Amino acid sequence: MNCKNCNSEVSQNYCSNCGQPATLKRIDGHYIVGEIGQILNFEKGIFYTIKELLIRPGENVRHFILENRNRLVKPIIFIIVTSLIYSLVNTFFHIEDGYIKYDEVNKSSVGLIFKWAQNNYGYANIFMGVFIALCTKLFFRKYNYNFYEILILLCFVMGMGMLIFAFFALLQGVTKLDLMGIAGLIGVAYITWSIGQFFDKKKPINYLKAFASYILGALISVFFAIAIGVLIDILSK
Structure with a gap:
C-alpha cells in the first residue's frame, strides 16, 4: 500500500519516508485524552513551559531559539492559549x-478596534509584539x-x-479587591526582567x-491602532 500522506510505498506499520502510520486509529475518547495530555503534560507541555519561564525565562527562550525547540510549547500556541485563559477568567x-464602557466605544472605528483587541487578546498581543520586537531590535541591535x-x-x-493578569483577575473576582493595578506592575516587571535576562542578565x-523597548513598542502599537481607526472614519465620511 502507499502512504496517504506522501504516497511512498509502505511495507511496515509506519512510512519510512515521512513517519505516517500505515493505518490511522479512529478518533475516540482515548485519542482526545491523549491530545489534551500532550498539551498539558509536565514534561514538554504547558505546565512545564510555565514553570521554566517563571524561573529562568531568558535562558529557556534562548535555549529554545538556539538549541532545542521541543522542550517548550510552541510560542504562538502559548500566547494564544494564555490569552484565552485570561479572557475566560475575565x-x-x-x-x-x-474599566471599559462600550457606549462610547461603539461610536467610532477606534473604539471598535480596541473592542476587537479586547475580545481577541491572543492576536492583539501578537500585533503588539511586532512593534515591541522592532523597538527591542533597535535597543539591542548589537x-x-x-x-x-x-x-x-x-x-x-x-x-x-497574560497568565499573571489571569491570576490576579481570578483573585480579584474571588476577593472583590482591586488588584489589576498590581497585576500591571508585576506584569511589566516580569517582561522587563525576562527581556533583560535573555540578552545578558549581568x-x-x-x-x-528592556523596559524602554516594551513601553515604547506598546505605545506605538496603540498609536498605530488609533491612526488606523481615525483613517477609516475619515475615509468612510
Missing part, C-alpha cells in the same frame, strides 16, 4: 466591565538576534504576562533597555 468575573527570534521571545514572555543597562 468573562467569568467581568473584571474589565468596571546582539546577534533577528526580528523573528525576538518576536518568539515576546510571545513567550507576553504569554506569561548588565543592568539591559533591563532599562
Whole structure:
C-alpha cells in the first residue's frame, strides 16, 4: 500500500519516508485524552513551559531559539492559549466591565478596534509584539538576534504576562479587591526582567533597555491602532 500522506510505498506499520502510520486509529475518547495530555503534560507541555519561564525565562527562550525547540510549547500556541485563559477568567468575573464602557466605544472605528483587541487578546498581543520586537531590535541591535527570534521571545514572555493578569483577575473576582493595578506592575516587571535576562542578565543597562523597548513598542502599537481607526472614519465620511 502507499502512504496517504506522501504516497511512498509502505511495507511496515509506519512510512519510512515521512513517519505516517500505515493505518490511522479512529478518533475516540482515548485519542482526545491523549491530545489534551500532550498539551498539558509536565514534561514538554504547558505546565512545564510555565514553570521554566517563571524561573529562568531568558535562558529557556534562548535555549529554545538556539538549541532545542521541543522542550517548550510552541510560542504562538502559548500566547494564544494564555490569552484565552485570561479572557475566560475575565468573562467569568467581568473584571474589565468596571474599566471599559462600550457606549462610547461603539461610536467610532477606534473604539471598535480596541473592542476587537479586547475580545481577541491572543492576536492583539501578537500585533503588539511586532512593534515591541522592532523597538527591542533597535535597543539591542548589537546582539546577534533577528526580528523573528525576538518576536518568539515576546510571545513567550507576553504569554506569561497574560497568565499573571489571569491570576490576579481570578483573585480579584474571588476577593472583590482591586488588584489589576498590581497585576500591571508585576506584569511589566516580569517582561522587563525576562527581556533583560535573555540578552545578558549581568548588565543592568539591559533591563532599562528592556523596559524602554516594551513601553515604547506598546505605545506605538496603540498609536498605530488609533491612526488606523481615525483613517477609516475619515475615509468612510
